[in-house]
Amino acid sequence: MAKKIGILRGREDNFPNMLAQIVERKTRGRVQVEQMVVGAEPLRKRWEYDVILDRISHDFPYYRYILKSAAVEGSYVIPNPFQWSADDKLLGFNLVDRLGVPVPRTVTLPVAGSTQLYDITPQSLRNLKYLSPEDWERIFEYIGFPAWLKPASGGGWLAVTRVRSREEFWHNYNHAVHHEKRLGLESEAEDFAVRRWLSRTLVFLLQQDIPYQKFARCWYLGGEVMTARFVPPDRVAGQRLGRYEHDPDFFGRELLERIEGYVRLINESLGYEINTVEFLVKDDVPYAIDFLNCVCDLDVGSIGPYFAERTIDKVADYLIRCVEDPSARLQRRNGLWTKLVTGQTP
Incomplete structure (x- = not known):
């Protein structure tokens, strides 16, 4: 009986289609590759796939829930859905720095406009330090300009901005999510989608720009x-x-x-x-x-x-x-x- 690989994919066609052809050719049919179909799933469902390759759960969280359960029930899921749920850029830079790999100077920033989040009041943020102008100046001196302002999670260059001065930093930091100014994307629909995505993340990093060769x-x-x-x-x-x-x-x-x-x-x-x-x-x-x-x-x-x-x-x-x-x-x-x-x- 052939073993099976299930693929969860989004809009991409070229890579998963070529991958399926190559796997089945190399194994002469011993391993089959199928598009995994997910619906409303019961507890303890055991999937028929020996291995599941996930290419989309970062954009559609429902799949991540299913993949964790699939891993518990015996399918080998790539990437590890438990670890992927735990990872973020700040954690990654901390760990890589501990390994001795050179990384840019990096600071994680308090959330701009925190009190505009649903059901968050000033009393909700009593553990969050107010940063004085002197605090911000120390951050700017440590990172330097130009610098990169980027979300602490996510990818695809969404909301990644190169800021060349304090003025550009404040403009982007204060206006990226909560104000009416467009983000400079191609369409209003894309602009709205990015704002919704940002509203889930909201944590930003400020990072040193490396003038590379x-x-x-x-x-x-x-x-x-x-x-x-x-x-x-x-x-x-x-x-x-x-x-x-x-x-x-x-x-x-x-x-x-x-x-x-x-x-x-x-x-x-x-x-x-x-x-x-x-x-x-x-x-x-x-x-x-x-x-x-x-x-x-x-x-x-x-x-x-x-x-x-x-x-x-x-x-x-x-x-x-x-x-x-x-x-x-x-x-x-x-x-x-x-x-x-x-x-x-x-």
Whole structure:
């Protein structure tokens, strides 16, 4: 009887369709890939999938509830839905900094407009310190300008803003959610959707801007690493996608080994099996700036044919191993994440 992989996906077609074809071709039908169908589900439902690949629960939380139950009932879910629910950018930067990987200076900020949240009054916030002008000045001196103002959770560049001065910071920090000014998105519908999304998160980070000479985007795929030279999009000019280039000599052997060593350390420690990590390189020092992308973009239209072919092939190989050999499942291999989040020395 064939084993099965279930895929939960959103709007993407290219990656999941290619993945299904490759898995079934490599296994000659021993492993089948299906689109998982979720409805109103009873307690203790045991799904028919040996492995479930989640590509959408970050956007549709109902799936996350189902996936946690599926994991309890015996399906191996990638990424780990329990850990994914616990992760955020602040926690990630804290843990990666503890691992000794260079990261930008970062401060988490109190919520702007807190009292405008539902059923929150000044009395609800008695533990929240009022930040004086002197406090804010110390924050600005520590981070410096330009800086990045970004949500503490989420992705896709939603509400990520480069602020070049105190005035730009205050404008964005105070107006991003609660005021009437448009966020500069393409349509009113998109603007409204982002505001609703922000109303769920609301916690922001202010982070040092790294004036880099090189930009690396690395895939971690079931224990293997691939690195691309990345040219980010010019969002001021309306570009939405960056450019991925296969150019190993661009980084040099020593720097590339250091970057890819950090990629392995981060993912093995945080427990991710499929992920991307971004580094800005300044004066040959790679700074990790983004590493919580366990539903990373693997579409050929985004990353190009060279990387799409190779990354999808590696994902297929890892999923096949997870189905046919449970000992190959990386989630169960180490407890570093547990040690890190409980303050133990990794």
